[in-house]
Amino acid sequence: MDYDVIVVGGGNAAFAAAVSAKENGAKRVLVLEKAPREKRGGNTHFSGAVFRFIYDDVSQLDRFVPNAERDYPGFHKGVQPYPVAGFREDLMRVTQGRTDPELSTVLIENSYDTMCWLQDVGKHQFELAISVMGVRVGGEVKWPRGAMIRTVHEGVGLSKTWFETAEKMGIEIRYETGAVRLTQAESGRVTGIVARGPDGFATFNAKAVVLASGGFETNPEWRLRYLGAPWDHAKVRGSNFNYGDGLKMSLDIGAMPWGHWSGCHATPIVATAADYGVQNLTDKTNRLSYHYGVMLNVEGKRWVDEGADLNSFTYAKYGGMILKQPRSLVYQIFDSKVVDLLEPRYSTTEPFKSDTLEGLVKQLDLDHEQAMKTLEAYNRAANHGGPFNPAVLDGVHTEGLEPKKTNWALKLDKPPFLSWPVTGGITFTFGGLKVTQDAQVVATDWKPIPGLYTCGEMVGGLFHYNYPLGTGLMSGAVFGRIAGRAAARS
Numbered sequence: 418m419d420y421d422v423i424v425v426g427g428g429n430a431a432f433a434a435a436v437s438a439k440e441n442g443a444k445r446v447l448v449l450e451k452a453p454r455e456k457r458g459g460n461t462h463f464s465g466a467v468f469r470f471i472y473d474d475v476s477q478l479d480r481f482v483p484n485a486e487r488d489y490p491g492f493h494k495g496v497q498p499y500p501v502a503g504f505r506e507d508l509m510r511v512t513q514g515r516t517d518p519e520l521s522t523v524l525i526e527n528s529y530d531t532m533c534w535l536q537d538v539g540k541h542q543f544e545l546a547i548s549v550m551g552v553r554v555g556g557e558v559k560w561p562r563g564a565m566i567r568t569v570h571e572g573v574g575l576s577k578t579w580f581e582t583a584e585k586m587g588i589e590i591r592y593e594t595g596a597v598r599l600t601q602a603e604s605g606r607v608t609g610i611v612a613r614g615p616d617g618f619a620t621f622n623a624k625a626v627v628l629a630s631g632g633f634e635t636n637p638e639w640r641l642r643y644l645g646a647p648w649d650h651a652k653v654r655g656s657n658f659n660y661g662d663g664l665k666m667s668l669d670i671g672a673m674p675w676g677h678w679s680g681c682h683a684t685p686i687v688a689t690a691a692d693y694g695v696q697n698l699t700d701k702t703n704r705l706s707y708h709y710g711v712m713l714n715v716e717g718k719r720w721v722d723e724g725a726d727l728n729s730f731t732y733a734k735y736g737g738m739i740l741k742q743p744r745s746l747v748y749q750i751f752d753s754k755v756v757d758l759l760e761p762r763y764s765t766t767e768p769f770k771s772d773t774l775e776g777l778v779k780q781l782d783l784d785h786e787q788a789m790k791t792l793e794a795y796n797r798a799a800n801h802g803g804p805f806n807p808a809v810l811d812g813v814h815t816e817g818l819e820p821k822k823t824n825w826a827l828k829l830d831k832p833p834f835l836s837w838p839v840t841g842g843i844t845f846t847f848g849g850l851k852v853t854q855d856a857q858v859v860a861t862d863w864k865p866i867p868g869l870y871t872c873g874e875m876v877g878g879l880f881h882y883n884y885p886l887g888t889g890l891m892s893g894a895v896f897g898r899i900a901g902r903a904a905a906r907s
């Protein structure tokens with residue numbers, strides 16, 4: 418079976434590559450999706466589908482959200498520009514300066530143009546991500562810069578539209594067909610894929626292969642191997658098909674590992690969440706409003722500055738820190754002053770509730786005496802600076818307390834008090850492959866492997882330690898589009 422371009426995977430990065438390959442002249446494009454049709458779409462299906470991208474002027478957002486001013490008066494005046502320097506500063510800050518300088522430049526500088534391409538060629542529709550990114554202050558909604566736009570129907574819509582667009586363009590899709598290994602000519606050029614489908618093994622030949630089969634977040638053995646304990650016990654927020662197959666196939670033919678192989682994206686999720694993402698619950702297990710409250714571990718202690726930064730810049734690393742707390746269990750505690758600020762996702766599980774802090778703590782499975790001491794000490798130290806503003810780093814802080822809380826440190830004093838138990842759920846892994854600026858995979862001799870490209874979670878080097886919300890899908894779209902174009906022309 419001969420193709421121009423074969424794309425491995427059925428997520429955002431894979432379809433950006435497949436559609437781009439077709440757009441750039443590849444006649445026969447094949448997408449191999451390991452999952453069955455009803456579980457297709459990888460992590461992309463589960464995602465909140467928020468995209469982070471640059472714009473020098475808020476009017477550049479009008480093509481995506483033409484009714485923003487009508488629906489949220491003051492939108493144009495309230496949204497700050499997000500130039501190249503702003504995105505770079507955020508990425509550098511959260512990755513402690515370790516993001517790959519060349520690849521991050523490609524990502525950032527192509528982000529706006531790729532959003533336009535997603536709309537024009539991918540046929541995606543966008544909206545403001547009011548439920549997760551909009552913060553109501555008085556009568557107005559405040560928006561963070563850079564990451565506030567998502568696809569309509571979130572990841573479900575993003576994934577569905579990709580499949581529809583690809584089918585309309587004549588791209589062939591095979592479900593339940595998992596790539597197993599790459600084939601190579603004696604010259605070293607990649608010539609295709611061996612895959613296992615419903616009828617057994619088959620070889621698919623192609624002029625170029627794009628691997629977009631995600632990271633190794635679903636694989637407990639690799640998680641233990643690269644991330645260490647207790648990651649083998651982590652709940653998986655998304656797809657249960659991302660076992661690192663594409664990474665393994667590439668490493669087997671000499672591809673160069675690149676980036677932060679002991680790092681991953683993980684977030685606070687409800688403690689009772691299922692072991693893998695649930696197809697119709699998508700990302701509703703997230704519990705990301707902890708910056709308006711405090712978090713106690715089962716020893717009854719605070720263990721982190723809940724208000725160190727906007728939650729979009731802390732959530733991806735706090736999940737891992739929660740997983741490493743005793744019993745991987747933490748209680749988020751709020752009072753009624755902030756309850757209206759909690760993301761709507763909190764309403765998908767019932768909290769513990771009481772009119773007194775003592776009454777609340779008694780219901781939680783932790784050290785009650787220590788928890789009360791911690792909460793009383795917190796209340797004595799809170800409420801310095803301000804005024805309180807939920808939409809910005811407001812400087813309301815604790816004094817004389819360890820760990821400190823740097824922003825939104827209001828006293829817990831207005832009943833009823835509420836608590837949600839959370840654990841850390843893994844989203845995706847940071848370790849990947851080294852690629853050129855054309856998304857071509859580089860071998861351990863520092864030379865590109867002819868005919869082999871990659872994109873999405875498989876690209877190494879962009880994320881270290883932490884991650885700015887909305888960058889995974891943007892990276893998948895940018896490098897997928899580039900990979901598809903380069904593969905079509907290779």
Ligand SMILES: Cc1cc2nc3c(=O)[nH]c(=O)nc-3n(C[C@H](O)[C@H](O)[C@H](O)COP(=O)(O)OP(=O)(O)OC[C@H]3O[C@@H](n4cnc5c(N)ncnc54)[C@H](O)[C@@H]3O)c2cc1C
Nearest residue numbers: 426427428430459460461465466467596655873874889890
């Ligand atoms: C709950 C949740 C919420 C998220 N929210 C956001 C958000 O709002 N914004 C954002 O930017 N990012 C978000 N992310 C992260 C984002 O979803 C990922 O970064 C992105 O989807 C990765 O795209 P991908 O195409 O690389 O991988 P995936 O979308 O995971 O796709 C991988 C594909 O490869 C397939 N596959 C695996 N092995 C094989 C094989 N051997 N052969 C063939 N196919 C194979 C899988 O079945 C799957 O279809 C979220 C993730 C989750 C889980």
